[in-house]
Amino acid sequence: MSLGSFLLRRLGSGALAILGVSILVFSFLHLVPGDPIDHLAGGEATADQRRLLEACMELDRPLPAQFLAFLGHIVDGSLGHQCPDPEKRPTVAARIAEVFPYTAALAVGGMLVAIVLALPLGVIAAIRRGTWLDTLATTTSLAGIAIPQMMFAPLLVFIFFVSLGWFPGPTETGARALVLPALAVGTHLMAMLARMTRGAMVEVLGEDYVRTARAKGLPEGKVLLVHALRNALLPVITIAGMQFGSLLSGAIIIEHVFARPGLGTTLLDAILERNYPVVQGSVLVIAAIYVGVNTLVDLAYGLADPRIRHA
Amino acid sequence: MKVALKLSPSAWVGAVMLGVFVVLGVIGPWVAPHDVGPRALDLAHRFEGASAAHWLGTDSKGLDTLSQLLWGARAALQVSFVVVAISATLGLTAGAVAGWYGGIVEEVLMRFVDILMSFPGILLNIAIVAVVANPGLPVMIAALCANGWVGYARVARGQVLALRERDYVAAAVALGAPSRRVIWRHLMPNLMGPALVQMSFGFGSVILVEAALTFLGLGPQVDHTWGAMLDQARTFLWKTDWVKLYTLVPGLAIMWVVLGANLLGDGLRDRLDPRQRGRS
Numbered sequence: 061m062s063l064g065s066f067l068l069r070r071l072g073s074g075a076l077a078i079l080g081v082s083i084l085v086f087s088f089l090h091l092v093p094g095d096p097i098d099h100l101a102g103g104e105a106t107a108d109q110r111r112l113l114e115a116c117m118e119l120d121r122p123l124p125a126q127f128l129a130f131l132g133h134i135v136d137g138s139l140g141h142q143c144p145d146p147e148k149r150p151t152v153a154a155r156i157a158e159v160f161p162y163t164a165a166l167a168v169g170g171m172l173v174a175i176v177l178a179l180p181l182g183v184i185a186a187i188r189r190g191t192w193l194d195t196l197a198t199t200t201s202l203a204g205i206a207i208p209q210m211m212f213a214p215l216l217v218f219i220f221f222v223s224l225g226w227f228p229g230p231t232e233t234g235a236r237a238l239v240l241p242a243l244a245v246g247t248h249l250m251a252m253l254a255r256m257t258r259g260a261m262v263e264v265l266g267e268d269y270v271r272t273a274r275a276k277g278l279p280e281g282k283v284l285l286v287h288a289l290r291n292a293l294l295p296v297i298t299i300a301g302m303q304f305g306s307l308l309s310g311a312i313i314i315e316h317v318f319a320r321p322g323l324g325t326t327l328l329d330a331i332l333e334r335n336y337p338v339v340q341g342s343v344l345v346i347a348a349i350y351v352g353v354n355t356l357v358d359l360a361y362g363l364a365d366p367r368i369r370h371a
Numbered sequence: 372m373k374v375a376l377k378l379s380p381s382a383w384v385g386a387v388m389l390g391v392f393v394v395l396g397v398i399g400p401w402v403a404p405h406d407v408g409p410r411a412l413d414l415a416h417r418f419e420g421a422s423a424a425h426w427l428g429t430d431s432k433g434l435d436t437l438s439q440l441l442w443g444a445r446a447a448l449q450v451s452f453v454v455v456a457i458s459a460t461l462g463l464t465a466g467a468v469a470g471w472y473g474g475i476v477e478e479v480l481m482r483f484v485d486i487l488m489s490f491p492g493i494l495l496n497i498a499i500v501a502v503v504a505n506p507g508l509p510v511m512i513a514a515l516c517a518n519g520w521v522g523y524a525r526v527a528r529g530q531v532l533a534l535r536e537r538d539y540v541a542a543a544v545a546l547g548a549p550s551r552r553v554i555w556r557h558l559m560p561n562l563m564g565p566a567l568v569q570m571s572f573g574f575g576s577v578i579l580v581e582a583a584l585t586f587l588g589l590g591p592q593v594d595h596t597w598g599a600m601l602d603q604a605r606t607f608l609w610k611t612d613w614v615k616l617y618t619l620v621p622g623l624a625i626m627w628v629v630l631g632a633n634l635l636g637d638g639l640r641d642r643l644d645p646r647q648r649g650r651s
Contacts, residue, residue, distance in 0.1 A: 073485065080486035085498070092502045206629040208579060210586040210601040211622025218608060218615070306491045313583055317605060327494060328587070331501040343490070343498075351489045 070358065074351040081347040082340065086127055089336055096334035100143065116143040117336055130340055139341035152341035156326065162233075163322040166245060166314065167307035169238050173246025174253055175300065181250070182257025182296075183289060189262060197254065204251025213244040213317040230319040241318045245311050249303055256299050260292035267291075294361060301357030308353065309346040382638020388631025389574070396448025399441035407438050407595050418613040428616055430600070431607055440620055442595035447628070450508070451577040454515040455570050461516065462523025463562055467554050469524070470531025481528070484521050492518045493580055500589045511590045515577055522573065526565045531558055564643035571639055575632030582625050597621035 096117065097110050105113075114120050118129050133140040138151035178201075185197035220240055221229035228237040264270060265288055273287045274280075310324020323346060330338035378386070404426075412432050419429040427436035469477040487495070499514035500506050506514075534540060535558075543553050584590045585598025586605075593599065600621040604614050 074489070076482070077485045077489035080482070081490050084486065088498075089502065202630065202633065203626075206575070206626045206633060208582060208601070208622055208625045208629070210582060210598065210605075211618055211625070214601070214605045214608060214614075214618055215622075218611075218618070222608060222611060309491050309494065312493065312497070313586065316587055324494065328497060328501065331498055334502075339498075346494065347490050350491060354489075 067355075067359075070355045074355055078344065078347045078351055082130070082344055083127075085340060085343045086130065089339065090123060096336055100334060113143055116141060119336075133337075133341075134344065139344065140337035142338060143335065152338050155338060156323065156342055156345055159321040159323060159326050162320055163308060163310055163315075163324070165238055166241055166311055166320065166322065167304060169242030170245030170249060170307055170311070171300070171304055173242050174249035174303075177246070177250040178253035178296075179257055179289075181254040183261055183284065185254070185258040186261030186265060187284070194258075197258065201251040201254040201258075204247050205255070207248070209244060209248060209313045210317075212247065213241075213314055216240050216244055217317065230317065233320075237318075241311075241314050241320060244314050244317070245307065249300075249307075252299055252303070253296055256296045257292065260295050261288060264288045264292045297360055298357055301353060301360065305350045305353035305357075308349045378638045378642060381634050382642075385571075385631045385634025385636070385638060388627055389635060392444065392628045392631065393448060395441060396444040399444045403435075403438035403441040405435035405438040407434050407442050418607070418610050420612065420616065427620055428613065430603060430617060434595075436600075436617060436620055439595045439600055440597075440624060443597040443600060443621060443624070446593070446596045447578055447581065447625075450512060450515070450581050451574050453512050454519055454577045454581075455573050457512070457516045458519030458573065459523050459566055459570055462520035463527045463559070463566055465520065466524035466527025466529075467531050467558055467562065470528040471535060471550060471554055471558065477528070480524070484524055487518045487521050493583060496580055496584060497587070497589060500584055506590055508591050511581065511584065514584075515580060519573065519577065522569055523566060526569055527562050530562050530565055534558055534561055568636055568640045568643055571632055571636035573632075575629040575636070578625060578628045578632075582621075597625050 096119070097105075097113055100113055111120075118126050121129070130140065133152075137153060139153040139156070140151070142150045142152055142155055181197050181201065185194045188194050217229055217240060220227045227239050228234065229240075270283060270288055273283045278287075308323075310322045310327065312322075312324030312328060314320070315322040315325045323342060327339065327342045327346065329335075330342060412434070413429070414432070416425070416429050417431055419425055421428050425435050425437070427440065429435055430439065465480055469480040495518050496514045499517055500511060503510045540553060540557055543557050548556075581590075582596070582598035582601065585596045586602045587598075588602060590598075598621075601618065604618040604621075607617075608614055
């Protein structure tokens with residue numbers, strides 16, 4: 061199968077999945093008992109205010125019409141309107157665009173921390189397999205996987221902000237304020253990637269082509285980096301990519317601890333205040349990001365290893 | 372099972388760690404030194420460090436930390452046990468049915484799996500728990516099962532696709548065994564190995580996600596879950612002397628269970644799923 065038709069098929073099934081998520085969320089929101097107007101308007105709202113809100117959220121129309129309206133908002137790029145605020149009509153897309161840079165910065169920062177730490181750790185553990193270095197690296201990554209972010213992130217804040225004062229704490233923004241959240245996100249990821257790297261390297265180091273490379277007298281560094289690591293990277297790329305996708309959809313616990321704005325927090329807040337347009341819009345964006353990144357990962361897979369045919 | 376005896380030492384360590392958790396989860400509330408109910412509030416003894424009366428100190432309401440930890444073990448065990456059991460049953464059945472019947476059944480089920488996988492799991496769990504007003508334990512369990520079964524379904528379908536070509540399955544069909552009998556008597560037993568691996572890992576991830584949800588203030592509002600304890604520690608981060616202990620106690624407890632589940636899962640996978648051998 062050619063790359064083009066592979067892409068088309070992936071995009072098709074991806075779009076189908078995203079549409080499926082939208083329908084699922086839409087029906088779920090409307091099945092659950094509870095009037096969203098009560099939540100948003102509060103107790104003192106007059107009948108007029110309630111009607112305005114209802115009209116803004118398009119709740120006064122039949123369900124199928126509401127869903128069609130939602131699809132229409134996808135097409136016009138607004139993703140719907142935030143309610144209550146019928147006067148200025150700020151779009152859901154605008155609200156998401158406002159928080160997305162924070163989410164993206166955290167995802168990139170966390171990924172950088174993870175990769176910079178994981179690759180050396182995994183490679184060293186694989187080369188020195190069975191020694192105390194290997195044990196140390198393996199134990200570190202196991203601990204990193206098991207450590208709950210709900211404990212690790214507050215501890216980071218406690219040590220580096222409350223006690224030492226080296227880095228800014230929660231609610232602050234800016235480059236330096238990114239350090240602690242990125243560390244918190246990156247450590248967990250680092251642990252997973254280091255494990256994958258070690259496993260893949262151990263396997264690859266036993267391959268014939270590595271022995272050939274050594275036998276023909278290549279310097280060990282070149283053997284390891286060019287012949288071994290490049291081939292070992294495949295599973296690492298997969299996991300890194302999938303994790304990047306979920307980071308881009310909001311690292312909700314870290315956002316919560318550091319009181320950072322982000323996609324995950326936006327979705328959580330919207331759910332809690334029953335703001336249906338925002339819930340539907342952010343769910344759609346998150347699903348699109350997630351599916352998009354996973355498709356890119358599959359493509360990268362083929363680029364990294366030409367032996368893989370997209371079937 | 373004979374294989375159980377041949378597990379690696381680290382898998383045994385994991386099994387023992389999980390075992391300790393299960394035992395404490397069952398007997399915890401009975402051996403807890405103090406009451407953790409509303410009547411036990413003791414505002415004169417808030418934010419205390421370790422002492423003879425309170426081995427692990429007290430919290431912001433003067434409740435005994437060790438007792439909260441033990442009650443939390445019960446809560447965590449309940450949720451994870453029920454969620455893993457329901458998810459595994461649902462997932463294995465769905466996967467086996469999809470793999471065996473193929474066609475439209477398989478297409479529909481696997482599309483549904485695709486949809487659930489095109490969205491980060493924890494956000495789905497959060498959405499379900501957050502939308503329901505005053506969610507109780509059943510809502511939490513339902514939320515965790517909503518996407519928990521997907522992993523089992525994928526494993527089961529893959530296995531069944533391979534198994535259905537085997538001679539003994541063909542023989543059973545030729546002898547006139549109905550599909551239901553083939554699935555339950557001939558396919559299911561052979562799915563148990565991979566399912567066990569998945570269940571072990573699932574145990575760890577359910578504990579983590581459940582704690583994350585209660586940490587975010589979602590789900591049943593009781594104080595003595597590990598997630599709620601961590602949330603309380605976060606709220607009083609400025610109580611510098613106290614917060615270290617109170618963060619570490621539930622945090623390390625969660626880590627203990629997740630570590631145990633992962634060690635056991637790794638060991639079982641090496642034993643039962645030869646395709647994966649050497650990957651980790």
